Amino acid sequence: MLKFVVNGKNRQKRSPSTSSDKPKVCTLQAHIDAVSLPIELSRESDNDTEFELLITRDEIRDITQVGVEKCDDGRKTPSQDSDIESFKSEADKSDEKECKGADSSSGIASASSPDEAVTERPSRWRHQTSDVVRNYVASQLYCSPVYHLPDFLLVKIFSYLDAHEISKCASVSRAWYSAAWDPSLWRHISLKHNDIDADYAIKALTKRLSYDTPTICVSVESLDLSNTRLSDNGLRIIGRRCPELRSLVIRKCSAVTNVGICEIVSRCVNLNQLDASGCPNVSCLCLSPSASAHLPAHAKRVYVRNLDLSECSALEDTGLHLIASYCNQLQYVYLRKCIRITDIGLQYLASLCSNIKELSVSDCPSIGDAGICQTAERLQSSLRYLSIAKCENITDTSLISLAKYCKRLRYLNARSCAITDRGLSVLCRSLGPRLKSLDVGKTAVSDLGVCCLAENCTQVRKLSLKSSKTVTDQGIVSLAKTCVYLHHLNIHDCHLLTWRSYRAIKRSCKRCVIEHSNPTFF
DSSP states (O other), X not given: OEEEEEEEOOXXXXXXXXXXXXXXXXXXXXXXXXXXXXXXXXXXXXSOEEEEEEEOHHHHHHHHTSOSSOOTTSOXXXXXXXXHHHHHHHHHHHHHHHHTTHHHXXXXXXXXXXXHHHHHSOHHHHHHHHHXXXXXHHHHXXXXXXXXXXXXXXXXXXXXXXXXXXXXXXXXOHHHHHHHTOGGGGSEEEOOOTXXXXXXXXXXXXXXXXXXXXXXXXXXXXXXXXXXXXXXXXXXXXXXXXXXXXXXXXXXXXXXXXXHHHHHHHHOTTOOEEEOTTOTTOOOOOOOHHXXXXXXXXGOOOOOOEEEOTTOTTOOHHHHXXXXXXXXXXXXXXXXXXXXXXXXXXXXXXXXXXXXXXXXXXXXXXXXXXXXXXXXXXXXXXXXXXXXXXXXXXXHHHHHHHHHHOTTOOEEEOTTOXXXXXXXXXXXXXXXXXXOEEEOTTSSOOHHHHHHHHXXXXXXXXXXXXXXXXXXXXXXXXXHXXXXXXXEEEOTTXXXXXXXXXXXXXXXXXXXXXXXXXXXXX
């Protein structure tokens, strides 16, 4: 059931002979599926009226079937390009002529509620009002308000869509085409689909976006082309037409090689983030020969600060040395699963890039204590996050070196490393409450190390002991007493833990999320 509410205000009745006597104007507000349709109806009345006009779904279905050319009462409905205001005034005159004097003869009284007003309204006036509503709603259904939205609202709506969806919207109408190519919508372009020919898509997009500035797209700031059929030709187009590019994500683009990467970093001097993880043919990052030929030695720099080359199987120590030589401003470096990197390459990186805040060399089987100790000494003033997970050659020696030099370390992931309670105790005593997150799952750490952690690192918020074979209820209960800010605890596959540990954590750390595999905890 749909509801139409009519409100009228009282007015002093004047003599019929007075030329200034005007009929009262009532405003009908129709709410149909969250779309408001205002209608003005002319009716002479002396009393305040407020009543509801109820229309069933069947009547609305009839309204939608009204033809554009002709209505039920024989009058023509306006087309999408006609003036709706003239249609409303025509309906007002017709209603005023046929309903004149209907109020006085039928005796509509002022109702205390909308329901009472409906029962007292004469059927003739109701039918005339229903006809006007029917005709006007029909005209609006054929003239959708969405086509009259201002450009800034269309741009705002399109901002929630990705590049592929915006391109489809551009083919709806000329107004939508103009709004779809607003430069503000193309600052961050995301085309992540296996079937997309990224080279062709980038060429077409940059050509259209450089309409006002030939050959240069000044609006594009970030590009995400992960899992697309991107090649070095596409990267060459990006480098030439998007000089203001700041972020480029090309994960798992198997056709990309060192040539395309060098072209990008040579031309996009403002590039801050580069994610080429999963690109098997990428092994280095440097300036192209043509770019470095005209630069002095001190200007041969690449100013990338966030670099992710995880799962780049071709990356070796020589390539890492070349990267560190050109990108000495690196702050965030992720080299997960780069199986050819050794301690030598890590030492190159630590000695040439002294501002690294986050470093991940997890799943690098050739990394050992020598590389981590050198890294800890070189990055002692900047290192905040370190991931050495699944590096089986790392022992307590690395933890002791980190405890000695890296006083600002906040996050450490040492899962599946060859560490014991000895190394963990030294690290916890050195870092104290500054340590926020720790992962020592699947190691030889026992209750002794957990108790030392609980005693010194009282501000820890995230702890993982996943697959620990030697941690019991004693260590978890001790942890619950002091680490009240714990938000996340992973005790999955810790078979020595019972419901006592679960209850102790839930009592002391009420906001803590516990990951476990023990059915008795439920």
